[in-house]
Amino acid sequence: MSKNDSKNNPEQPEYEVEIPSREALLEAVESRLKPTTFEEILERFELTDERQHVGVKRRLRAMERDGQLIYTKANAYGLPSRMNLIKGRIIGHRDGFGFCKPEDGGNDLFIPPNQMYSVMHGDKVLVQEQGTDPKGRREGRIVRVIEPRDASIVGRFFIDHDLGIVVPDDSRINQDILIPEEARNGARHGQIVVVTITRRPNRRTSPIGEVTEILGEHMAPGMEIEIAIREHDIPTDWSxxxxxxxxxxxxxxxxxxxxxxxxxxxxxxxxxxxxxxxxxxxxxxxxxxxxxxxxxxxxxxxxxxxxxxxxxxxxxxxxxxxxxxxxxxxxxxxxxxxxxxxxxxxxxxxxxxxxxxxxxxxxxxxxxxxxxxxxxxxxxxxxxxxxxxxxxxxxxxxxxxxxxxxxxxxxxxxxxxxxxxxxxxxxxxxxxxxxxxxxxxxxxxxxxxxxxxxxxxxxxxxxxxxxxxxxxxxxxxxxxxxxxxxxxPPSSERLTNFRSFLGELGLSLKGGDDPSPNDYADVLEQVRDRPDAELIQTMLLRSMQQAIYxxxxxxxxxxxxxxxxxxxxxxxxxxxxxxxxxxxxxxxxxxxxxxxxxxxxxxxxxxxxxxxxxxxxxxxxxxxxxxQVDEWLKCEYMQDHVGEEFTGVIASVTNFGLFIRLDDLHIDGLVHVSNLDNDYYHYDSERHLLIGENSRRVYRLGDKVKVRVRSVDLDERKIDLTLLSAESPSGKQRLPEPKSKDKDESSGKPKSKRQQKREKNGKVKAKRAKVEKQRKAKKKTTGKKK
Structure with a gap:
C-alpha cells in the first residue's frame, strides 16, 4: 500500500516492504477509546518484519509533523481532535504576544508572551485552548510546532560587543537572531541582510541563524522593494x-x-x-x-x-x-x-x-x-x-x-x-x-x-x-x-460594525440582516457630496469580504x-x-x-x-x-517634513490613539493617546470614538483635524503626529457637559471621578447619620409616652 501512496504523493517515501497507509493508521487510532501505543499498532496490523517497524515509525513521525497525530507523554499516539487541539498559523505582534489563526476558519486564539518564546511568526502549530484572558479573548497554549516557517528572514545586521545580531525588519518577529562569527559571510554593521534559521528558539535561548545574502546599505534606493520581496517570499528568479x-x-x-x-x-x-x-x-x-x-x-x-x-x-x-x-x-x-x-x-x-x-x-x-x-x-x-x-x-x-x-x-x-x-x-x-x-x-x-x-x-x-x-x-x-x-456578502460582525459607524453619523443601511448591493449603493449616493464621503467609503470597503478565486x-x-x-x-x-x-x-x-x-x-x-x-x-x-513598500516610501517622504503642520481627518480610532489621514498626501499617521490633552481617555469600540473622562472631549471618525508631524520611525514604518485642533463635521465637539453639581465651584472645572466618589460617600454617611439620629429621637419620644 505504501508504494501506491508514494505514487500519489511524491513527498512520501517509498518503503521496501508493505506498511499501513496513513488512512489505515488513523483509522486504527480512531477505533480505540484511548491513545494507541506503537506496540499496539504493530500487533493490530501483525507487523513482524523489523523493516516494517522502521517504516511504520517513520510514517507515524511524518503524521506527527503534519499534525494528524500527537505523541503523548504516556508514549502513545492520540488524535488532536480528541485532545481539544487546534491546528493553525502563528501571527506575531510587535508587543510580544501573538495569535493562532486556526486552519478551520474559527476565531483566533490569543497567545500570551510567555508562550511566544519558542515559536516564530508564520509557524504552523498545535494549540490547546486554555479558557479566556482578562479581556475575554480565547487564550491558547502552544503544544507543538508541526511546521516551522520556511521563509528567510530579512533584517538589519549589528555587531554589539563582538556579538552578531540581526534585528528582523518584520515587527511580528520579536526575537533577535544571533549570528556566530563564522556565519556572518561578510556582513557589515548596519547592512540589510537575509538570514536562515539554523537553530530554533526556545524558552531559554534566542534563535541562531546564518547570513545567506547581503542586500546592501540601510537607506539604499530600492531597498524597501528588496526587503518586501524577501519578507513576503515573492519568487524573482526563473528556473x-x-x-x-x-x-x-x-x-x-x-x-x-x-x-x-x-x-x-x-x-x-x-x-x-x-x-x-x-x-x-x-x-x-x-x-x-x-x-x-x-x-x-x-x-x-x-x-x-x-x-x-x-x-x-x-x-x-x-x-x-x-x-x-x-x-x-x-x-x-x-x-x-x-x-x-x-x-x-x-x-x-x-x-x-x-x-x-x-x-x-x-x-x-x-x-x-x-x-x-x-x-x-x-x-x-x-x-x-x-x-x-x-x-x-x-x-x-x-x-x-x-x-x-x-x-x-x-x-x-x-x-x-x-x-x-x-x-x-x-x-x-x-x-x-x-x-x-x-x-x-x-x-x-x-x-x-x-x-x-x-x-x-x-x-x-x-x-x-x-x-x-x-x-x-x-x-x-x-x-x-x-x-x-x-x-x-459582508459577514454579520462586519455588518454590525458598519451599521454602528453609520449610526454615529446619522446614516443607516437598509436591508436588515441581508442587505443587497443596492442598499450599499444607496449609502454611497447619500454621502456623495459630504466632506467625509471618502472616509465613509473607506469604512464601507472595510466592511466587505475579500474577493477570492x-x-x-x-x-x-x-x-x-x-x-x-x-x-x-x-x-x-x-x-x-x-x-x-x-x-x-x-x-x-x-x-x-x-x-x-x-x-x-x-x-x-x-x-x-x-x-x-x-x-x-x-x-x-x-x-x-x-x-509595505508604500508605507515605507511614505515614511521616507515624511522624514523631510518633521515639524510641519497639515490638515487631515480621523480615519481610525483605537484604544491607543487616533490614526489621521493627511489631506492631499493620503498618508496615515498616529496621534498616540498619551499625546492628547491631559486626561484619561476611554475607547468606545461600538461608536468608534475616544472620550475624555474629565474634559468630556470626544474624538470620533470623520473629525477634521490639524496636526504637526512629531517624528518618523522608518524601521517601524510609523509616523507620529501631535494634535493641534479638531472639529467634527457636524460641529459637535463634546458630549453634553456634566451638570453643575459635578463641577468644582472654586475652579469651575469638572470634578474628577475620585473627588465625586469621595463627596458621594460623604453624603451617604451624612444621610445615614441623620437617619440614625431621627431613629434614636423617635425611640426616646416613644419611651416617654409609655
Missing amino acids: PATLAEVDKLADEVPAEAYENRADLRELPLITIDGEDSRDFDDAVYAEPEGDSWRLWVAIADVSYYVRPNTALDKDALERGNSVYFPNFVVPMLPEKLSNGLCSLNPEVDRLCMVAEMKVSSRGKLQQAKFYPAVMKSHARMTYNKVADILDGDPQLRQQYEQILTPIENLHELFKVLKKARQKRAAIEFETLETRFIFNAQRKIESIEPVRRNVAHTIIEECMIMANVATARLIEQHDEAGALFRVHE TPDNAGHFGLALDEYSHFTSPIRRYPDLVLHRAIKALLKKVEGPSKALEGAWMYPDEQLDELGEHCSMTERRADDATR
Whole structure:
C-alpha cells in the first residue's frame, strides 16, 4: 500500500516492504477509546518484519509533523481532535504576544508572551485552548510546532560587543537572531541582510541563524522593494529550465500558429492603458448593430505559449500574478512574453482569444462566442488621450482621426453599460489612488493623486462584460473546470460594525440582516457630496469580504452579478490563464484538435480547489508586499517634513490613539493617546470614538483635524503626529457637559471621578447619620409616652 501512496504523493517515501497507509493508521487510532501505543499498532496490523517497524515509525513521525497525530507523554499516539487541539498559523505582534489563526476558519486564539518564546511568526502549530484572558479573548497554549516557517528572514545586521545580531525588519518577529562569527559571510554593521534559521528558539535561548545574502546599505534606493520581496517570499528568479524554454521561442508569431484562426487584423481593435504600461493584455472594438451593439474583446493568447506542466508554467503558477511596485515589476511571465510575444503591441501580428458579444440596447448580454484569432492593434492609446479626445481636443482628434469612430462607439456603448450597471445597483467606489514621483536618485519629490477618467470606466465596463460572458460559458459546461472570481456578502460582525459607524453619523443601511448591493449603493449616493464621503467609503470597503478565486460559483456581491470570472489579463494573472485553457478545451471538444487550440487543458476538481487557494494567497501576498513598500516610501517622504503642520481627518480610532489621514498626501499617521490633552481617555469600540473622562472631549471618525508631524520611525514604518485642533463635521465637539453639581465651584472645572466618589460617600454617611439620629429621637419620644 505504501508504494501506491508514494505514487500519489511524491513527498512520501517509498518503503521496501508493505506498511499501513496513513488512512489505515488513523483509522486504527480512531477505533480505540484511548491513545494507541506503537506496540499496539504493530500487533493490530501483525507487523513482524523489523523493516516494517522502521517504516511504520517513520510514517507515524511524518503524521506527527503534519499534525494528524500527537505523541503523548504516556508514549502513545492520540488524535488532536480528541485532545481539544487546534491546528493553525502563528501571527506575531510587535508587543510580544501573538495569535493562532486556526486552519478551520474559527476565531483566533490569543497567545500570551510567555508562550511566544519558542515559536516564530508564520509557524504552523498545535494549540490547546486554555479558557479566556482578562479581556475575554480565547487564550491558547502552544503544544507543538508541526511546521516551522520556511521563509528567510530579512533584517538589519549589528555587531554589539563582538556579538552578531540581526534585528528582523518584520515587527511580528520579536526575537533577535544571533549570528556566530563564522556565519556572518561578510556582513557589515548596519547592512540589510537575509538570514536562515539554523537553530530554533526556545524558552531559554534566542534563535541562531546564518547570513545567506547581503542586500546592501540601510537607506539604499530600492531597498524597501528588496526587503518586501524577501519578507513576503515573492519568487524573482526563473528556473534554468524556464530560461531554456523561453530561449527557444521565436521573436515573432510562428507561421504554424496562424492556422485555424480567425483573421481580425483589419478590425480596428485598439488598446487603452496607463501611460507607463508595457504589457497590453486586451484590445477592444465596438460597433452598433441595429438597436443593439456588437463588442469584440481580444485578449492575449498566453495559453498558446505557456503550456500546462512545462517549466515556464510551473514558474508562472508559483508567482500566481505579477507584483507591481512603484517603478518596478515582478512579472508573472518572462519579459520576452509579457512585453513581447504576448503583449498586444501596435502594428504587429499577435495571437489572441476573442470574446465576441452581442449587447442589447439596455446593456444586457444577449449572445457570446469565443474563438482563437490573429489581430493587429491599430493604436496604443492611453486613458488620458482617450478622455481628451472625447472632450474634444482638436490636436488629438486630428492625430487619431482614423480611429475616432471606434473610440466614440466605445463611449456610446459605455453609456448603455453604465445605465445597466446602475440599474442592477452595483457598488461604485470612487477611490483616490496616489503615485510617487521620483527624482534621479530615486528619492520621492512629490506624491500626486491618480484620478480616474471616463476612459478607465469604458475599459472597465468592456472587461466586466467579457468576464461575465466567460463565467456563463463555464457555468453552462460542468466539465470545463475553471476558477470564478467570487465576492461574498459582508459577514454579520462586519455588518454590525458598519451599521454602528453609520449610526454615529446619522446614516443607516437598509436591508436588515441581508442587505443587497443596492442598499450599499444607496449609502454611497447619500454621502456623495459630504466632506467625509471618502472616509465613509473607506469604512464601507472595510466592511466587505475579500474577493477570492474558487471553482464554486457564488456570484460577485460588489458588482451585483450572479456569475463572474477573470478572463482579461492572462499576462499578469494565472487564474485568467486557467480560464483560457478551459475555453480552448471546450472548443476542442466541439471543433476537434487544431494548432490554434493547442494549450487546451481540463483541470480536475481537486486541482481547481488547490489552484483557487493558491491564487488567492498569491494575490494577498502581492497586496501585502506593495502596501509595505508604500508605507515605507511614505515614511521616507515624511522624514523631510518633521515639524510641519497639515490638515487631515480621523480615519481610525483605537484604544491607543487616533490614526489621521493627511489631506492631499493620503498618508496615515498616529496621534498616540498619551499625546492628547491631559486626561484619561476611554475607547468606545461600538461608536468608534475616544472620550475624555474629565474634559468630556470626544474624538470620533470623520473629525477634521490639524496636526504637526512629531517624528518618523522608518524601521517601524510609523509616523507620529501631535494634535493641534479638531472639529467634527457636524460641529459637535463634546458630549453634553456634566451638570453643575459635578463641577468644582472654586475652579469651575469638572470634578474628577475620585473627588465625586469621595463627596458621594460623604453624603451617604451624612444621610445615614441623620437617619440614625431621627431613629434614636423617635425611640426616646416613644419611651416617654409609655
